[in-house]
Amino acid sequence: MNIIRSRMGLKLFASYFLVIAIGMGAIWVATRFTSPRAYQRHLFFMEQNAGAGGAGMMGQGQGNGQGNGQGNSMMSQFYQDYQASFNESLIVAVAAATLVAMLASMIISRSIVAPIRSMTNASERIAEGRYDERVALRGSDELSHLAKSFNQMAEQLEQVENMRRQLIGDVAHELRTPLTAIKGSAEGLMDGVLPASDETYQQIHNEAERLSRLVDDLQELSRVESRAVLLDIRAVDSTAVIGTVVKRLQHQFDAKRVTLTANMPAAPVSFLADEGRAVQILTNLVGNALQHTPENGTVTVSVARDKNEARFSVRDTGEGVEAEHLARIFDRFYRVDKSRSRARGGSGIGLTIAKHLVESQGGKIWAESAGKNMGSVFSFTLPVG
Numbered sequence: 148m149n150i151i152r153s154r155m156g157l158k159l160f161a162s163y164f165l166v167i168a169i170g171m172g173a174i175w176v177a178t179r180f181t182s183p184r185a186y187q188r189h190l191f192f193m194e195q196n197a198g199a200g201g202a203g204m205m206g207q208g209q210g211n212g213q214g215n216g217q218g219n220s221m222m223s224q225f226y227q228d229y230q231a232s233f234n235e236s237l238i239v240a241v242a243a244a245t246l247v248a249m250l251a252s253m254i255i256s257r258s259i260v261a262p263i264r265s266m267t268n269a270s271e272r273i274a275e276g277r278y279d280e281r282v283a284l285r286g287s288d289e290l291s292h293l294a295k296s297f298n299q300m301a302e303q304l305e306q307v308e309n310m311r312r313q314l315i316g317d318v319a320h321e322l323r324t325p326l327t328a329i330k331g332s333a334e335g336l337m338d339g340v341l342p343a344s345d346e347t348y349q350q351i352h353n354e355a356e357r358l359s360r361l362v363d364d365l366q367e368l369s370r371v372e373s374r375a376v377l378l379d380i381r382a383v384d385s386t387a388v389i390g391t392v393v394k395r396l397q398h399q400f401d402a403k404r405v406t407l408t409a410n411m412p413a414a415p416v417s418f419l420a421d422e423g424r425a426v427q428i429l430t431n432l433v434g435n436a437l438q439h440t441p442e443n444g445t446v447t448v449s450v451a452r453d454k455n456e457a458r459f460s461v462r463d464t465g466e467g468v469e470a471e472h473l474a475r476i477f478d479r480f481y482r483v484d485k486s487r488s489r490a491r492g493g494s495g496i497g498l499t500i501a502k503h504l505v506e507s508q509g510g511k512i513w514a515e516s517a518g519k520n521m522g523s524v525f526s527f528t529l530p531v532g
């Protein structure tokens with residue numbers, strides 16, 4: 148029984164079989180009741196006819212001596228009556244069987260079609276934007292598997308919709324901060340409250356700069372999230388990548404008096420990646436490390452081969468990340484200290500972009516930290532080439 152319940156094909160087979168059995172049963176019952184009566188009626192008529200016609204024939208027979216002819220006609224009359232009674236009971240039985248079978252098919256097909264109909268209704272409601280719609284799960288056949296997948300799809304759509312809403316809210320919020328600052332400074336200038344000094348203009352320029360960086364980051368984020376970034380994957384030398392990043396950021400480290408060291412292995416590790424994107428990921432991590440490491444701290448970049456992967460690590464002696472934030476810092480717009488990070492121009496997108504770039508090149512990225520002010524290590528892997 149359970150096997151039948153879990154297989155749609157068997158269920159259909161069983162339902163056809165059931166309808167046929169019900170039909171046969173109906174024929175049997177109907178013939179049992181109608182056949183004897185029809186038979187009796189026809190025999191009764193035959194007897195009457197035989198009584199009446201027989202007397203006439205008797206007279207004739209005596210005169211002509213044709214007793215044989217009378218016997219033949221009685222047999223054919225008997226056969227005709229038998230056939231008529233059989234046909235009569237068959238018509239009633241078939242009519243009853245058709246009716247019962249129709250009823251049974253209707254009930255069975257309804258029970259099969261019901262979940263499909265409820266899925267159709269649910270999908271129409273989802274198309275109208277009601278993403279909380281789910282279908283009830285019944286049984287364990289293919290249809291119930293379909294209903295389960297349908298519910299999973301609806302849940303994912305709901306999540307995407309929530310993320311979309313959240314993203315729009317976050318973007319609006321991120322844009323509002325620099326815009327408010329620019330508007331405030333412009334109004335201050337117009338009202339004469341703010342002096343028309345270089346400093347004021349510089350402030351407005353900085354905010355506009357932040358806005359344009361945010362828009363660029365958002366554009367980049369949407370590109371990496373939709374996997375629309377064209378990657379030119381080829382064998383890349385780790386020494387070259389680390390060298391480029393160090394050269395690019397060295398003067399910022401010098402300015403903040405933070406030491407930047409590169410731990411190069413004796414034999415350079417070659418890995419498969421888009422060189423420009425690898426430099427971007429590492430720049431992002433080293434840039435973050437600089438942001439979160441106070442004066443006299445150290446940031447160390449290293450690379451090592453680990454089985455089939457090249458593993459890059461950026462270790463700093465700075466602020467560290469508390470465990471509760473570790474899992475979330477790769478989420479978009481997530482910053483441990485929102486106001487401080489924003490004041491430094493951070494919008495919380497850098498690590499999200501880095502994560503997408505690493506994963507689209509077949510690698511992993513993660514962060515470790517012993518806690519607040521204990522420094523942190525950001526690592527990522529890329530396949531060796």
Ligand SMILES: Nc1ncnc2c1ncn2[C@@H]1O[C@H](COP(=O)(O)OP(=O)(O)OP(=O)(O)O)[C@@H](O)[C@H]1O
Pocket residue numbers: 364435436437439463465466467468476481482483484488492493494495496497498499523
């Ligand atoms: N090396 C680090 N040490 C401590 N905290 C870090 C470190 N790197 C990142 N974080 C935390 O993770 C958060 C997210 O980093 P992410 O790079 O995504 O954003 P951001 O640097 O604030 O802004 P941006 O989008 O400009 O990079 C940071 O705001 C910070 O709180």
Ligand SMILES: [Mg+2]
Pocket residue numbers: 431434435493497498
């Ligand atoms: Mg960053």
